[in-house]
Amino acid sequence: MSETPVPIPSGSVPAGTPAWSSADAARWTEAGPASWTRPVWSVPTLLITVIWAIAVEPVPRCSDAAPCGPDWSSMVQVGLAVGLLHWLARLPELTLVAAPALAAMVAWGELPGADPMSRAANLAVIAALLFGWAAARERLAARSRQQRLAGQAAGVRHRLPEPVGPLTRGGLPLAAGLVLGAVAAGAVVSGLNGIRAYEHHAARAKHIAAKVTGRGEETVRVRTDDGRPLTVGALYPEDYSLGSTVTVLEDDSWRRLAAEPYDAFGPQLLVLAAGLPALSLLTVGVLARRRAGALRRAPVPVLRALTLTDHEGRNWVYAADDTAGRTPLFTCRCSVPLPDSDKKANRTGHDDDGGNEEELPFVETRLHEAVVFGAPYDSGELVLVTTDRAGHPITLHSGGPVRIPRTGRKPLLGSPATTDTGSDSPRPR
Structure with a gap:
């Protein structure tokens, strides 16, 4: 060239x-984010610590005393962790909110009562979140520094030349985000309706004691005290040893183990699949529209x-x-x-x-x-x-x-x- x-x-x-001189441009470049803020450091750090925390977390067994059920808090934690793997790289604005929220949920929900290994893993997750938050904060601060230096190098301001054209930036992400957000909201409603339907049946059901006689892939075979053989669906049949006693809830043809209330895993998975892209797209759309609009104002x-x-x-x-x-x-x-x-x-x-x-x-x-x-x-x-x-x-x-x-x-x-x-x-x- x-x-x-x-x-x-x-x-x-x-x-x-x-003219934007090389000297002014060099100062502008030097004002950029430090090398330690690159996503190549924060994203793998969070991914490794989250995998570690999941691997060492003890899995509780379902029982009548401690029944399994829909865990919305864990769903939110998983969603924030997955979302942050993208937001750390592309959306530091969302990182500033999501990282502290997830760190607080881990500190209050996972650390109390945790064994030493699980506690160490969750502390590592919190440290990774703090590191990612600091990196995002520095990247946003670097943007402000570069804006200031570019404005100082310019010294003059003018309005955009004609033709300005219509303000279209951000429209498609906003529309897609709203559609996906509606899908996520529908999934939440579906999960809550499933919980209410279970509570309605459980309130009317008979509590029947039964002994486990066999297990299938997703079922448990039991025999009641009056000798009736029953087959009941079970998400975790391995939790019920042969010969153990379980409680079966029976409302006409509706049967369920008392240890396994309605599990909203399907709706929760749909919430994550639609809600995370929706949140990212809405943020991208709002930021793009705001920045493009600022050029015109x-x-x-x-x-x-x-x-x-x-x-x-x-x-x-x-x-x-x-x-x-x-x-x-x-x-x-x-x-x-x-x-x-x-x-x-x-x-x-x-x-x-x-x-x-x-x-x-x-x-x-x-x-x-x-x-x-x-x-x-x-x-x-x-x-x-x-x-x-x-x-x-x-x-x-x-x-x-x-x-x-x-x-x-x-x-x-x-x-x-x-x-x-x-x-x-x-x-x-």
Whole structure:
């Protein structure tokens, strides 16, 4: 990339817009999150400690004195632990809430009365949660630092250039999250209805003492005191030894072991399967919509920089004086906004169908001058004004969050199969 960057017409550059120098960009990069906050440390730490805690936790046996039943607290703990494996990597905002909540539930629900090995494992889980919370807090603090430094480097603020286009960011995640949230809510209602139905039968049922005579895969065969043989469903038939006495609840044709009330495992599993993605999608949608809306509400910092589009469709941004493209600052996927609100645009910046496609300039691995609207930071939103292959000004909106590339990562520039040097026409994305 030793060629001179494609210039941007002066009329597309707001008055007083400064160049983002390599020195200012280096300070911006140094203000990023520390290496210890990377998910590669916090996610495996939590995963290992949770597996350890589950492996050493004693499994109580079902009995009339201590019947098994739906455990909503454990379901919430499992859900938060599974969710945090994703939120630690992508949603530090949720981590700040979920990690302390799970740590408190483990401290109050698992530590009292635990044996030494289980206590050590649960303390390790709490330590991993605190480490993940600290990492998430540092990542959010780094975003604030980068926003501040970018604003100081800019010094001036301007409103977004036309066409701004409709505010569509976050719409699809919000819609999907609401649908999945409704499914999760329905699963909760189903589980509660099952519990109420069991309590209704149990209140009317006769309590019959019986002796265990045999066990199946999911049943227990018993003989009552009056000599009747019965087969009763059991989730844990191995808990009942042959010859032991159990209590059978009988309400007409309805029978159940008193040691095993209604188990809402199915509805609880559906709650986790739908509720966790729903919570993640709703958070992503709200954050994306809020960040995209913030660009439109007031003037934002503007900086001159350099950009190129690689063969993966990503825009890479460099300091204005880094004409060799040695040090990429951040990357994002961008799309051209459609000014007419009646034109259908996908909520995430992709096409709905082949008839109404958003278009991007064809992949151009040459550096172009650009103007960055908005203070960039990891997971932020921004607008780029740059040029196409013919040198005409275009406005690009981030179709996804800004990402800071790992050290040493470079744009993919060596895919000749996707390069068309003989055409200046735009390519549909």
